[in-house]
Amino acid sequence: MGFRVSQDNYALEVFESMNQIEDMRSSLLNWFKLNGRHWIPWKVKSDGNVPKIQEKLPVYPIWVAEVMLQQTQLKVVLPYWEKWMRTFPILPDFAHALDHEVLLLWQGLGYYSRAHRMHQASKKLLDIIGHADSLDPDSWPSDIDSWIALPGIGRNTAASIISSAFNVPASLLDGNVKRILARLIGSKKILSKDSARLWKLSDLLLDNHEPRNFNQALMDLGSTVCTIKSPKCCCCPWKKYCLAYHQGNPTEFPIKGPKKLLPDFVIGIGLIFNDLGEILIAQRKSNQSMGGMWEFPGGKQEEGESIEYTIIRELQEELGIKVRVGNILLEFDHSYTHKKLHFVVYFCELISGVPKPLASLQLKWVKSHELVNYPFPAANKKMISALKKYLLLSKDSEAL
DNA sequence: TAAGCGTGGGG
DNA sequence: TCCCCAAGCTT
Known part of the structure; x- marks a missing residue:
C-alpha cells in the first residue's frame, strides 16, 4: 500500500507533505458522503443503494453513460441514457442493433462519431465476453489498457469506467478535474499545454483505497462547488489547500488560450x-x-x-x-x-x-x-x- | 500538436 | 442575443 507517486518531485513542489495529501483525500471523501450526487442511476445498485467500497457495478450501463458524457452535461445525458437502457437493456441488444437504430437514439446528443465508435466497440466487447454472462461485471475487462484499445475510449473515459465499475484505482482528468486542479495550484500555464502535469497531479491525489468515491467526489465538487462562473469556495473541503482561493481569484483559472474566430x-x-x-x-x-x-x-x-x-x-x-x-x-x-x-x-x-x-x-x-x-x-x-x-x-x- | 467534431444549458 | 463551454477522442 502507500502512494504510487511519492517519489515524484512535483509532489514536493505542490504540497508540504504526504500527510497533507492524506488529509486532502479524507476531507474530500467526507465532503462526498454528505454532499455527493448519490442518485446518479448508473452509479447505484439496482435497489437504488450506494455500492459498498469493494462491490462491483454493472459495466454496460456505466460504459454507455461515460461515452454519452464526453463533452456533454449530465443533465443532457440523463434522458438519453434512460431511453437507451430501455431500448438496449444489455450488451447483445446493442451489439446486434442496426446503425440506423443507434443513430435514432443518439440523435440530438451531438458528436455522432461517438455512436459509431461505441457500436464498433460493442461488437469487440461481445467477442471478448464470449459466452460468459454479460451482466456479470467479472465478464468484462477491468484493466485500463483493454478499454483504451476500444474505439471511442480514451484515457479519461477508460479510467472513469473501471474506477466506477470495479473500484480500480485510475485517475481522471476531465473538464471538472482540470478546473479544480488548475485552481488548486494556481496554474499559470494555458490549460491545453498543462495536461501532462495535471495528469500527474490527479494521479498523486487519487485515493487508492476508494478510487470510485474519490473520482466521483472530484467531479461532484467540480460541478456543484468549484464551478466555472461563481465557485462556492466557502463550502469547499480543499479551500485551505487552494492557491487560487488564497489569492482570491479562482475564476481566473484555468487559463485558456486565445479563441479562434469561426468561419x-x-x-x-x-x-x-x-x-x-x-x-x-x-x-x-x-x-x-x-x-x-x-x-x-x-x-x-x-x-x-x-x-x-x-x-x-x-x-x-x-x-x-x-x-x-x-x-x-x-x-x-x-x-x-x-x-x-x-x-x-x-x-x-x-x-x-x-x-x-x-x-x-x-x-x-x-x-x-x-x-x-x-x-x-x-x-x-x-x-x-x-x-x-x-x-x-x-x-x-x-x-x- | 492542434484542429475537427454537435448540441443545449447557463450567464 | 450572444458567448462560453461541458464527464474528450481521433487523426
Missing part, C-alpha cells in the same frame, strides 16, 4: 416534393461528419452567387436534377464547434431528371409523418418543425 457560411437548402406528396431526403456518407445521418439536399453559397442559384447548382451537382426555386420556408443561424452556418430553406419544384445519390449514400422519398423514423442533425430538425407548421397551416387554409 461563416451561407447554406442553401431545397425541399422537393413528388406527386405523392413525399419529400426528398439524403443520407450522409459515413466518411463525412455526421455520417449516416439524414438531411435535406443543399450546399454552400459561393462568392457572388444568389442563394437561389446556389440551390439550383447544388441540386444539379449532388442529385443530377434541374429544379425551379419557389417560396422560402425559413432561414436561421446554426453554429457548430468550428463554423457558423446561415441556412436558407426554399421549396423547390423538380423540372427534369431523376434524383441520384451523387454525393450521398442513398436518397429516399418519405411522407412528412415518416420523417420521425430517420435520424436528423439539429439544424435539419429546425427545418422539419417549420415544415410541419407550414403543412398544418396550409391544411387549415384548404379547409377554409
Whole structure:
C-alpha cells in the first residue's frame, strides 16, 4: 500500500507533505458522503443503494453513460441514457442493433462519431465476453489498457469506467478535474499545454483505497462547488489547500488560450416534393461528419452567387436534377464547434431528371409523418418543425 | 500538436 | 442575443 507517486518531485513542489495529501483525500471523501450526487442511476445498485467500497457495478450501463458524457452535461445525458437502457437493456441488444437504430437514439446528443465508435466497440466487447454472462461485471475487462484499445475510449473515459465499475484505482482528468486542479495550484500555464502535469497531479491525489468515491467526489465538487462562473469556495473541503482561493481569484483559472474566430457560411437548402406528396431526403456518407445521418439536399453559397442559384447548382451537382426555386420556408443561424452556418430553406419544384445519390449514400422519398423514423442533425430538425407548421397551416387554409 | 467534431444549458 | 463551454477522442 502507500502512494504510487511519492517519489515524484512535483509532489514536493505542490504540497508540504504526504500527510497533507492524506488529509486532502479524507476531507474530500467526507465532503462526498454528505454532499455527493448519490442518485446518479448508473452509479447505484439496482435497489437504488450506494455500492459498498469493494462491490462491483454493472459495466454496460456505466460504459454507455461515460461515452454519452464526453463533452456533454449530465443533465443532457440523463434522458438519453434512460431511453437507451430501455431500448438496449444489455450488451447483445446493442451489439446486434442496426446503425440506423443507434443513430435514432443518439440523435440530438451531438458528436455522432461517438455512436459509431461505441457500436464498433460493442461488437469487440461481445467477442471478448464470449459466452460468459454479460451482466456479470467479472465478464468484462477491468484493466485500463483493454478499454483504451476500444474505439471511442480514451484515457479519461477508460479510467472513469473501471474506477466506477470495479473500484480500480485510475485517475481522471476531465473538464471538472482540470478546473479544480488548475485552481488548486494556481496554474499559470494555458490549460491545453498543462495536461501532462495535471495528469500527474490527479494521479498523486487519487485515493487508492476508494478510487470510485474519490473520482466521483472530484467531479461532484467540480460541478456543484468549484464551478466555472461563481465557485462556492466557502463550502469547499480543499479551500485551505487552494492557491487560487488564497489569492482570491479562482475564476481566473484555468487559463485558456486565445479563441479562434469561426468561419461563416451561407447554406442553401431545397425541399422537393413528388406527386405523392413525399419529400426528398439524403443520407450522409459515413466518411463525412455526421455520417449516416439524414438531411435535406443543399450546399454552400459561393462568392457572388444568389442563394437561389446556389440551390439550383447544388441540386444539379449532388442529385443530377434541374429544379425551379419557389417560396422560402425559413432561414436561421446554426453554429457548430468550428463554423457558423446561415441556412436558407426554399421549396423547390423538380423540372427534369431523376434524383441520384451523387454525393450521398442513398436518397429516399418519405411522407412528412415518416420523417420521425430517420435520424436528423439539429439544424435539419429546425427545418422539419417549420415544415410541419407550414403543412398544418396550409391544411387549415384548404379547409377554409 | 492542434484542429475537427454537435448540441443545449447557463450567464 | 450572444458567448462560453461541458464527464474528450481521433487523426
